[in-house]
Amino acid sequence: MVSPTACSRKLSHSPTDDEDDIWSGFSPEPNEGEQEGTSCGDDENESNEDAETSSGINVDGYALDGFSERDAPPEILEDDNDSADEHISEDVDKDNENTTAEDIEQLGTVQGKATDSIGHADIRPRHTVRHVGDRSNSMSRKVEKRAIRTLHLAGNPGSNVLKLQIEELLDQIRPSHGKTEATAESTLKSLKGIIENIPNSDSLPILQAEEELMKFNKVRVPFPDPRPGRDTQYKLQYAKPAAINVVGSYALKIESALDHTVIDLVVLMPSLLFQDKDYLDFRYFYRRAYYLASLAAGIRKADDGNLSLRFQHLHGNTLLPVLIAKPRTEHGAQQRFGANYVIRIIPSAPDTLFAISRTMPNKKCIRGDNDSTPFYNASLRLDAAILPYLKLIHSASVKSDFFKDACLLGRTWLRQRGFGSSIATGGFGNFEWAALMAILLQDDLPRGITKFSHGFDSFQLFRATLQFLASRDLTKQPIWYQCSDGAMPTRSTCPMFLDGLRGMNILYKMDSSSYKAFRYEARTTIKMFGDSKENPFEAAFILKNDIPALRYDAVLELRPGPSDLDQVYSIMSRSLGDRVSLIKVGVSSQADQLPAWILEDIPRRTNEDSGTQIGLVFNPINVNRLIDHGPLAEDPEGSARFRQFWGDKAELRRFKDGSVRESLVWSSKGNVSITEQIVRHVLTRHMGVEVAESTIYHGTELARKVPGGEQQTTTAFKGIMTAFETLSNDIRGLDSLPLAIRQITATDSQLRYSSIDPPLYGSTKQMTSPASVIIQFEGSGRWPDDLEAIQRVKIAFLLKLSSLLTTSHPSIIARLGLENSQQPYTNCAFLDITYPTGHSFRLRIHHDREHHLLSTRLHSPSSSSLLPSKTKESLAYALASHKRAFLALPAHTTALQTACFRFPALSPTIRLLHLWLASHLLTPHFPSPLIDLLAARAFTAPWPWDVPSSAAMGFQRTLFFLARWDWRAEPWVVEFSAAEEVEAQEGERGGQGSSRRGGGMTAEDRRQIAVRFEAWRKVDPAMNRVAAFVASDVNREGTEWTEWRPRKVVLGRMVGLARAAMEVVEREGYRLDPERLFVRALGEYDFVVRIKKEFTRAGRRNRESSNGGEFKNLRLQRKVEPEKVGFDPVGAFLLELEEVYGDAVVFFYDGYREDVIAGLWDPHTAKRKWKVHLDYSSLPLHRDGDDVGDVEINKDSILGDIARLGGNMIEKIEMN
């Protein structure tokens, strides 16, 4: 092996070197020749590859470009049948075949090629600062050209945005070498000098060496556990290092500008300090620890207190202590935060010190242990492999233009998900990412793994790496790269990616739990890239995805933390099985803060006193399963094991298919979720009662806020859905209806699983608000062509229906009701149908010709100018309400019913959001379908997470998205059926061509929505008419539910409340008391109207139950009271208030508890000059020297009016 000098930034220590330019001796490539020489000497394969790459670019530029334009590298997409990509590739082929390919295009290609090769040349820099600027310039030019060509090939404008965004992101996070770096480099220089001048020490017996260091230098040797014993014979010594190098991200220029700069300084220990057998029994690590302590002592002695020195475990690996040197700044206060870089001094060993074969994962290096010691071996090997890896990564970054950028993207992705190299954060960090990607770019990969192309751009490299990590389970299919005698270590469940050339399992710090969690995230992101409807950029790189409260459906808190986490993990994964898709041990988001300790102190491990948290992500399909099937009774061995694990919970049962099995039966009664029952049972059985009892289970508190919410599904709505079915059948069963029925459609929130209370929940005997239903008859020419006459015909139909229905089903009570008496063209009658079960429906007739008549009447040029304004108004009102009630609402309801069926947690999520908005008195501003859409977004476009599998997750993530919603500039779009498409695709892998079916939106549809949104902003820039633009694939106007309300002020308040809630969620995490999100602040309103108890919901409930409580027989006998259906005095009161004072006051109301109406004076009611027609009651004010005075709103009199109108319903009115 060649010395690493050529590739690493070695700190020159030869006295002949120019001391002024610290980098001159070790610039990455002193010249081309040396570079060539290095790679030749290093590895034959690499030089071959170089040649191949360059020829690839020059000779076959066109094809290469064609590939590189795609969003994803085709070779590694075996698993991911991305039809969009297929489309594109077809297009590519077509264009290539087309021999008359346009001049422009060819020109573009040629130019692009030229730029590409220029880029190549540029990318080998000599001067760091210039290089960064140049490169980003040429890059953006290049990207632009490429993008234009992509357009030709793919014709999809959306993909450009992603490219541009990534370019923008990279520009921001690329390391900038400025002032900090200059000071860092001078610090490094002096540090190097200090280290070189530390004198060699004598060889001393191990304990004596330790004592002397403590005695004379006050440095405690950070020996690993177990410490060297008293009978240890060998001696320790310090000698001048063989080399000092800067390595790692800093040297490779792949550190991110967002992160704290950490400069890794490797001090190569000379081989003379070691003996052959030192790889055994921690001997190497003892020597290393002593060496490090000596270094620390030497540095502290020579340094004038400029550096603050601490020990730390590298990546939390207790075998590998390192020295952290942080420069002290002059200002004492800034000591901790002022210095924005730290230097990490890592002792390392020559890579030839121990043979690679000795430290293979299946070898045993600790005497007394029965098993192989993969972790120990890998830690040992890591020290020796630091420089070889530096070389590998560097050569990869030379070969592939975009390697560094891909590293930066990977880094950002990892950072946003809280992953890092340290064991506590998963053991997969930037180093692992870069090393893995570098290996996957090599030619000599084992069979079955496809090499990455050197032509990939940064995003393709990133995506390919992630795809690799997501698709292959490295615990079951380990990878042996360049390693002939691959053998798994005994009893290992850890992932394995063994790099035979450097002898390391790159993933050695990951255990099966953290690996699963990591793969879960990778899979989610890959799934997201396959989802064509959202631009994945934000979710992949911008959004922070490490807040435990938004990540786990349930969190178990074990206090004190058990010693054997592996055992806990295996118990959990065995007992929960397919009920969960992820079990993550250790969920704290502060885990990446590695403890450091001062030199005199004893080594500190992780903060263990905080207990252990285990995060669970449910699998929504299985999580509520009541019965678990165990092994058959005929299988005695399996049964015994089953019984051994489950104890007395296991019971033998005969099932429907005749089999007799061991099984487990869980209870769905009570408010303990099944998951919690299981967890408590197995903890009691295997870890003892104390552990089980001290364990806290977080996760159901939020869902329980809505009645029946802990079931996390739609079961509470079963009753009404059955009743609706009955109604539908009953009506269809009538023979003598004048017209045949075309359709009976549900339009009510109670019929789409989204009302806060499920109908007839608890002890209620009678639905108070009837469920709206629409009935449509077959077309007939006998309908009148007159809008008012149509309304009368509807009444006639309803009356007919009513008499037929009550004749054939005498138990049904049907009542005709009138509405909209002010509006002649709007639907004016409905039929309330009440069943003896207490279910009530409100039936309205949809006549499709109405829409046409209304719009021609309103829009036809001949009549519209002649219409009186009042008529016009009421026509417009009628048209809008017709569209909403008869067109948009049925479509929405059907779509949502399907969605609730597909996403079990959606229904409770919507209901929680309803409740949340009601608690903050926003009910009157958010119509129910709008709330549905706001909540559904977290399911149809859930990224960066997967689809929420519990109500709490759905709700909190909805708050997260709402808090980030910039409603002035972004439309909110929900695609119900496109999600289905993706799922269908996933389900039937390989089923190509089926992806375009169904009602999903195309890119063109999405563009149109965006255009419509922008048009609205142009038409109504003050956002008075349309503030929020919320569209779905079934209602694409975007204004169906948002015209006139919610108003700007209300939307702003909602987003503000969501932000405040997110702050609480982030701070409190899974320990959050859900009450805190629902506390209303009444002090912020100008006045508050308190409703008398008997008219509020609680009062009504009380009355009902107390009646029943006193006379049980009465309660049993109580019949349904159809007169009460739809009676809502407070709601009617609020509507009238809005009619009378709507122009002067914004009203707020808790539509769930029905106990408070609050109001804000509209700012335009402030003091102004008097005029006749003000739209609020006014109070004249004196103004000197002018007979036309000022007026202002007469607040007292208005409040008095409200008190008079509300009369006996009002407890009191408070002014703030």
Added chain:
Amino acid sequence: MAPQKVPPQVADFTVLPLTLPSLPSFPKPTTHYLYIRPQDLNIPHPDSPRSLFIANVPFDATSLHFRQLWADQLGGLRVEKVEFEEESRSRIAEAAANVDEQNGVTKGKKNKKRKRGRVDPDEQIENEETRLPISWDRELRKSGSSAVIVFVDRTSASAAMKAVKIALKAKQSITWGQDLDGRLPSLGSDRYCTHHQLSFPSAKDIQLKVDLYMTRFAAAETARAKRLARLRQVPDEDGFITVARGGRVGPARIEEAQRKAEEQKEKSKGREDFYRFQVREKKKQQAGHLLKAFEEDKRKVQEMRRRRGGLEPMS
């Protein structure tokens, strides 16, 4: 609210403070201000000279309120009728729509609104017999709306204005809705209870009304068809025959005509990819579009950067 601070006059309106009885739920005594002046004589209405115009009518005002106000508290004058803003506006609208509208409409509460649009004297379909019942027992006024009070004669009107001024000078406290308890439907939950009951009228009544309406409607339709047929057949005085709806061939629906026109247009276009130059132009155009789309995307990303303070990862 201390009334003495209030100017007696704004513009040419006299300010009349009304004391409102306080309620236990809002014990503060409140004052409402009416702005009164004689009706502007420029409004060409026979009633104008004997009317007063009132701005800022209380939300619960009824004509009974005003009758009582002048009868008991302001000089014992007789109010003939009160026209509230909503009603009079709709009347003006109807007049403007050139609908001849002098058919003895009774002064109900909502009835006016039910009859807009085309109303032909001989096609009077909707009247008291066919009108759907109204579900409110009392109408509310929008806050800040106005009303016109019509007195029995001119002298009463001017006396009424004088009475207001006298009362003001005497600092006489005038109470809104005095002695009206029990004479008007009450507010509060009773109002909504009644509304709920009225919303569900007897099916029999409704059936009758609807049947009658439909009979009349059918009759009117037939009459209209006849008249139109006559129009088609008989030339007018200039010898022209009016084009009218109906007849053997119904007039084409507008939307159908439009569709047909579209089709024609489509046909006349011809092939677009016949000549080489056409293909070339088209490609060029496409390239232009793509470039534009790219520029658009670039703009979008710039926009994002500006909005979120750069596309910076959350921390």
